[in-house]
Amino acid sequence: TEKTREEWEADRWQDVEYFDSYADLKLHLEMLSDNARTNAYKDAIIQNAESLSNKVVVDVGCGTGILSLLCAKHANVKQVYGVEASDIVHHTQHLIDQNGLTNKITIFKDKVENITLPDKVDIIISEWMGTLLLFELMIESVLLARNLWLKDTGVMWPSDASLYLVPCSATDEYNKKIAFWDCVYGFDFSYLKSFAMQEYFGKPVFNHELKSTDCLDSPLCVLKMKMKTFQIDELEEIVKEFSFKVTKKSTFHGFASWFSVDFGGFNNQNTVTLDTGPTSRLTHWKQDLFMMNDAVQVTVGDKIEGSIVIKRNAEWRRHLVVTFKYQMIFHCDQNIKNFEKTFPLWK
């Protein structure tokens, strides 16, 4: 049987795999166990309870319903619409009933693109952030929901999202996966190093734990999105030039990235921020590591100048391809070397 255009489109978004991965408890437990994450939303709700009073909220990708429940319990919202396409939602209604908030929360088992609401809403709340902030591209659904259902005066939560980049050393990772092969119980297995580089570092490392002391310069903000106005087609290609100056004698292994999001939009002076960087408490996102093929000795004043390009995969719409292209200018002898590496994330 021929596929309809809609079915082709669903394939390109890998909707079946995507929503299936959220059907079990595993990912939900991981997210709920991340106190820094969930408490940021909870704190934002509690600190803005007055502004949220009598408002209508949409919770995009509500999962177990935690954000809807927090809104309904801690702020006197008028109504929350929880939207979730994965099968976890079969549990969500139970949890809402069991916690006595049935009248406040309405669950839609569907993609947010497909729902019909009685009227426009005041707030869209969602936890859509993934690896390199954007991966899974759930953000597109959130922005679509905004275009369709948010009042002009409405608020997006998070209201702002920023992606950071820093050159770094990753000595443990390099030693355990690459240098290891130099001497294996007295044997020279170095022949395997190039294979190991491809297998372990051909793609980003999504669960890297970056230490502050691994950073070779201050981080650069490579993307700053105002969620109220950011356009979906701006996701197609994000380009940022960088010029890092190494601040310590170390080994440069690659680049690390992380994000932060803010919960602003109301006239509240204390905006809650969820920061996933190396100076904040570790979250389930940890940090992302883009390991380059060469470990390079660097010293104070060496420069790393070039660009990062984050390109959305034209075919696989939830995927990105990240390219680093830069030169290293060595302070002591003004020697210049060029580097380039492309990382599928994940296709």
Add this chain to the structure above:
Amino acid sequence: TEKTREEWEADRWQDVEYFDSYADLKLHLEMLSDNARTNAYKDAIIQNAESLSNKVVVDVGCGTGILSLLCAKHANVKQVYGVEASDIVHHTQHLIDQNGLTNKITIFKDKVENITLPDKVDIIISEWMGTLLLFELMIESVLLARNLWLKDTGVMWPSDASLYLVPCSATDEYNKKIAFWDCVYGFDFSYLKSFAMQEYFGKPVFNHELKSTDCLDSPLCVLKMKMKTFQIDELEEIVKEFSFKVTKKSTFHGFASWFSVDFGGFNNQNTVTLDTGPTSRLTHWKQDLFMMNDAVQVTVGDKIEGSIVIKRNAEWRRHLVVTFKYQMIFHCDQNIKNFEKTFPLWK
């Protein structure tokens, strides 16, 4: 096209998935990075170098060739035949050449069941141990190789393998996966506990880190195999009765298991042992946890009496099904409760 009987047989062994999983470096790095594991083989070879002198060795599932290389370098063996069916073997010959041992080691890219050797051999060395000692049932290939190719006077390495069982508490694991749902940011999510029990503990936990203090009694040896004489059909069903007596006030969550293997067979008084239990250095096998559905308060003198049955899956030949059936007899009031739980590992 119809499948041949051989193809059906290969399916039941999931040979494609099985050998594919060893084609990348990932599992090999994990095994090689496990110093306790690899050094046990290395120590056994070095300590028995005299006995190994001028002997012919088969290394079943040689992987990157590390055991073959160790034999060739540290003992003056006559010849090593390394047998490996997974694609990793394409690298193995390079590593042997690079380390100057081409003349000592011959690699067969095949299953050991299919190879033809010029003559019977003196030693079969292999690292075939998996979860619950037996999982993957690579042991069958090793025993088949013995039946086909080992001299009557030959030695199996490991020479002996033992599987241990102990009742234990697993408080962290229980709290993080089950008790967690009792109160999630102030909400009652306890409705999800039975689903979580099934999702997280319907099968064994294969990477559990058991502490000595988690053990509620001394471990019991539930299986002791002499590799020289153990018969393949003895793997079909292993039954062992147990009678544990709780030695401390604690919570009983389930059973933990681990194994040890010895490298005996030569007249050497210092037999090397690789022990993966909680009192030894942690290996990549860690320990296995069989979490029961009920957390039961226990105190000194309470009894846990019953049986463990390890049954080989009749259809999926690499898989096992483990059943615990027992009663708990509570010291204080002689109250008796019955329990039973079956764990697929993994089908």
